[in-house]
Amino acid sequence: MEIRLKRGPEEPVEIIKTDGPVRAELLVKQYGGGLPYDILAVRVDNQVKELTEILEGDCDVEFLDMRDHGANLIYQRSLSLIYLKAVEDVLGKVTVVIENSLNKGLFTEIKLPEVITQQQLDAVSARMQQLIDGDLPIIREKLPREEVIGVLRSRGYIKKAELLEGRPNLEEATLYELEGYKNFFFGSMVPSTGYIRHFELRKYRRGVILRFPYPTDPGRVPEYEDEPKLCAAFGESKNWHKLLGVEYLSDLNRKVGNGEFKEIALLSEALHEKKITEMADEICRGGKRIILIAGPSSSGKTTTARRLCIQLQVNGKKPIYLGTDDYFVERPETPLDEKGEPDFEVLEAVDIKLFNEHMNSLLAGQEVDIPEFDFINGTKIFGKRITSITQDQPIVIEGIHALNQELTKYIDDEWKYRIYISPFVQLNMDNHNRIATTDARMLRRMIRDSRSRGKTAHRTIAEWPKVRKGEDKNIFPFNGEADVLFNTALAYELCILKKYAMPLLEQVKPGEREYSEASRLRKMLYFVESVEDDSVVPNNSILKEFIGGSIFVE
Secondary structure, eight states, X not given: OEEEEEOXXXXXXXXXXXXSOEEHHHHHHHHOTTOSXXXXXXXXXXXXXXXXXXXXXXXXXXXXXXTSHHHHHHHHHHHHHHHHHHHHHHHOSOOEEEEEEOSSEEEEEEOOSSOOOHHHHHHHHHHHHHHHHTTOBOEEEEEEHHHHHHHHHHTTOHHHHHHHHTOTTOOEEEEEEETTEEEOOSSOOOSBGGGOOOOEEEEETTEEEEEOOBTTBXXXXXXXXXXXXXXXXXHHHHHHHHHHTOSSHHHHHHHHHTXXXXXXXHHHHHHHHHHHHHHHHHHHHHTOOEEEEEXXXXXXXXXXXXXXXXXXXXXXXXXXXXXXXXXXXXXGGSOBOTTSSBOOSSGGGBOHHHHHHHHHHHHTTOOEEEEEEETTTTEEEEEEEEEOOOTTOOEEEEOTTTXXXXXXXXXXXXXXXXXXXXXXXXXXXXXXXXXXXXXXXXXXXXXXXXXXXXXXXXXXXXXXXXXXXXXXXXXXXXXXXXXXXXXXXXXXXXXXXXXXXXXHHHTSOXXXXXXXXXXXXXXXXXXXXXXXXXXXXXXXXXXXXXXXXXXXXX
């Protein structure tokens, strides 16, 4: 049996011969020495597999540590299982909800009569460490669907049971067991608790943050940074979901099945419009004139900016709209990345001096020749947008660096109003299984890439790590600068995105490296009730920016 082994992303391929079938974990123990980080999973012929996988024939194998997205999710799930087991051991069978990402971790709530004490939390943390030190097996068992549903209902995991009940064609489901504690997760685990080396529990308001290493630095838990504005935005979105009556995916599926989808869609859109109206009102009350909008890829920046302009007009203003892309430096001056290719994501790709000069001149009532950037020839074109504004006109500016103080460092702060947008609260699958915001954004981008840029899902998935790397450097560190955070997720959007995304994901073939990620997204969408008729989605919706038909985007 021949195994073409790649020990890591930068490692060469080695040819390994074995006498017969071999367990992936044993292969890691034999050939994983000297690697910088613990191996958590393997990619076998472009599919992410647990280390318990038995390799039975010639295959390509790659070792995966936390720097790989699939392995990172495995770490999070496994840590969550240990956390839930420890809470039950220490506090009894109380309800635990894993809600959303926050402060480089997961915000959770332990439903006790009173807020959890530090002493109780220390006991949970000590029990987790005890479980980890014991290197206890995490047992994976495939069972008939009905049997799994019975176990979940007996434990009070009603939302998990409802999701499985909604998929009668699913014959089997997987339970994971740790020292008698059984639960259902949408994805793989590590073989034993000893693989989870780093974690931290931290009391936060009425909940607990479960913290773990970041993919860019898998060897330690990152320094703690409070994100109070993000926490407040999560609270607002949680209230939205309660108002809609769709706290989890099974709730949404049920409403779709009951013919209540139209009401959910219209209410969701109304909540968005209400938030945009509130921002416009606050801008006008404060006399702000430079409105800066930033957010990661596929957040809906263009639609949000255009809708904000309309609400400002309702307030009697006449805003002008600008994108920072028109202020790129000339192509020969564009910084290069580590591969020697033009890097348009870094701040240095923007002509900061000219941008500030133009904005200050506009604020002063002077006439300005605003450029248009020619992306084909890599140069700014002047003479087409000669503009001046009155003292009452705001300028709405959208761009990835809009919240970076360096971009507007020569503009007086008293004029600025900063908005950070992202679909950062998705409707979770159940109490313990989240739908990552990065997944929602990738689906949005994939659909738009296919529709307007002719890109395959394979290519979108392949480019995503580079997109995420740029966001980590240029966007996420600055969300704390915002005056307001706007969650652009719509509670109903996965029902709409599914019909567009599934055919694209199915085109990714097993022979392609991106197949494992496409397969994971398909499995997630399998549990989403699809809505084929999307005529209820208004033409000014953020969703239309991606599925097509937007009144704001050509």
